[in-house]
Amino acid sequence: MKVAFPRRRGRLFCEEVDLARLADREGTPVFVYSRRHLLERLAELKRSWTGRDPLICYSVKANSNLAVIKTLLEAGAGLDVVSGGELKRGLKAGARADRIVFAGVGKTRDEITAGLKAGVLYFTVESLPELEAIDAAAAGMGKRAAVAFRVNPHVDPRTHRFITTGTVENKFGLDLEQAREAFRRCARLGYVEPVGLQMHIGSQITAPGPFEKALKKLLALYRELRGSGFKLAYLDLGGGMGISYDGRPVPSARDYSRRLAPLLKDCPARLVLEPGRWLVGGAGILLTRVTYLKKQPIKNFVIVDAAMNDLIRPALYDAFHRIEPVAVRRRTKIRADVVGPVCESGDFLGKDRVLPEPRPGDLLAVRDAGAYGFTMSSNYNSRPRPSEVMVAGKRYRVVRKRESVADLWRGETIPDFSRAK
Ligand code: LLP
Numbered sequence: 246m247k248v249a250f251p252r253r254r255g256r257l258f259c260e261e262v263d264l265a266r267l268a269d270r271e272g273t274p275v276f277v278y279s280r281r282h283l284l285e286r287l288a289e290l291k292r293s294w295t296g297r298d299p300l301i302c303y304s305v306k307a308n309s310n311l312a313v314i315k316t317l318l319e320a321g322a323g324l325d326v327v328s329g330g331e332l333k334r335g336l337k338a339g340a341r342a343d344r345i346v347f348a349g350v351g352k353t354r355d356e357i358t359a360g361l362k363a364g365v366l367y368f369t370v371e372s373l374p375e376l377e378a379i380d381a382a383a384a385g386m387g388k389r390a391a392v393a394f395r396v397n398p399h400v401d402p403r404t405h406r407f408i409t410t411g412t413v414e415n416k417f418g419l420d421l422e423q424a425r426e427a428f429r430r431c432a433r434l435g436y437v438e439p440v441g442l443q444m445h446i447g448s449q450i451t452a453p454g455p456f457e458k459a460l461k462k463l464l465a466l467y468r469e470l471r472g473s474g475f476k477l478a479y480l481d482l483g484g485g486m487g488i489s490y491d492g493r494p495v496p497s498a499r500d501y502s503r504r505l506a507p508l509l510k511d512c513p514a515r516l517v518l519e520p521g522r523w524l525v526g527g528a529g530i531l532l533t534r535v536t537y538l539k540k541q542p543i544k545n546f547v548i549v550d551a552a553m554n555d556l557i558r559p560a561l562y563d564a565f566h567r568i569e570p571v572a573v574r575r576r577t578k579i580r581a582d583v584v585g586p587v588c589e590s591g592d593f594l595g596k597d598r599v600l601p602e603p604r605p606g607d608l609l610a611v612r613d614a615g616a617y618g619f620t621m622s623s624n625y626n627s628r629p630r631p632s633e634v635m636v637a638g639k640r641y642r643v644v645r646k647r648e649s650v651a652d653l654w655r656g657e658t659i660p661d662f663s664r665a666k
């Protein structure tokens with residue numbers, strides 16, 4: 246696998262594109278994505294499951310830019326979507342509906358109808374009331390809806406508590422008993438067809454153990470249900486494979502498949518995977534420019550033009566992202582917090598970082614910002630959201646233009662009673 250962000254003579258590149266030049270032309274803050282990295286990761290994941298030919302449904306929430314979705318679709322991915330908006334995005338990017346799985350705990354009637362109309366492969370169902378709602382919507386359309394039940398295996402994935410989804414305390418999925426009940430319910434309802442089982446135990450998981458534990462439970466249920474006559478064509482293991490944010494090694498895709506594939510040996514179901522971060526996280530960086538260096542008696546602050554509204558992961562999860570100068574220059578090192586201009590103490594991109602002393606105008610790269618970066622961005626403090634750029638070899642394209650200030654109040658109106666005297 247080639248390095249997506251190589252350094253040449255001290256300058257940081259994305260593939261063959263000099264990032265300092267790109268920033269001069271396109272402005273900052275800007276998210277930059279390597280197309281090659283996306284393709285290589287998808288190919289690596291496929292290779293690691295040879296013989297099983299899993300349907301890899303890229304989890305659109307990680308990065309829903311049309312160009313990113315399109316790149317992965319063209320390389321053979323399907324999609325995992327969680328809202329009507331993501332479904333429409335996927336279709337807009339050219340996805341085949343029968344390669345889309347539709348997840349989420351709170352699908353509305355409109356979203357269910359949209360999924361049925363499009364003809365998604367299946368809905369992942371997370372509660373009995375949702376099953377009834379899908380049945381009713383399908384009945385109204387005279388269609389049958391394919392459903393896979395999300396099982397909560399009650400396994401601790403040992404990740405941040407905000408991104409843990411497979412324990413008793415989480416809102417996600419059905420426990421084993423509820424799942425059995427759901428299958429019985431299907432037999433009584435006329436318009437839902439159970440086609441599979443799904444699990445997703447959390448995100449940024451960096452060991453195969455929790456997957457293995459959860460899969461064993463899922464497989465026990467799978468066998469039991471097949472024994473009772475349910476065919477179950479799909480077994481969906483969700484997403485969650487973590488990446489290295491600090492440079493320390495994490496298990497490879499093959500490390501996971503090596504542990505999980507033997508368990509699946511006699512399982513005839515088509516395997517479905519829903520990776521998000523693992524495919525796109527390392528493909529992106531956030532480029533930002535230093536506005537000020539503020540030296541204080543006990544702390545230094547590098548104030549940059551990107552903020553928590555652009556990349557909220559550090560503020561929300563205390564997440565670590567490497568921050569590097571785009572051009573390496575010989576300077577004395579300082580220890581500083583890298584912070585944005587937003588009016589919150591939680592507005593930081595990095596704490597206590599040792600960096601060559603930055604000067605105003607210098608560029609910094611926040612690494613591994615391809616997943617849950619732009620998709621979680623906001624307009625807080627009336628900050629237009631950054632542009633997004635995709636690099637392919639020597640070429641690059643702006644794949645989402647920077648928001649303008651006028652975009653900030655698009656759709657707002659001043660009511661007539663405020664003008665009335
Ligand atoms: N499938 C389901 C049902 C999910 O809920 C998720 C993510 C995925 C797949 C993809 O997970 P991944 O492979 O990316 O771990 N905003 C957080 C992560 C939230 C993940 C939510 N669900 C973060 O920035 O770390």
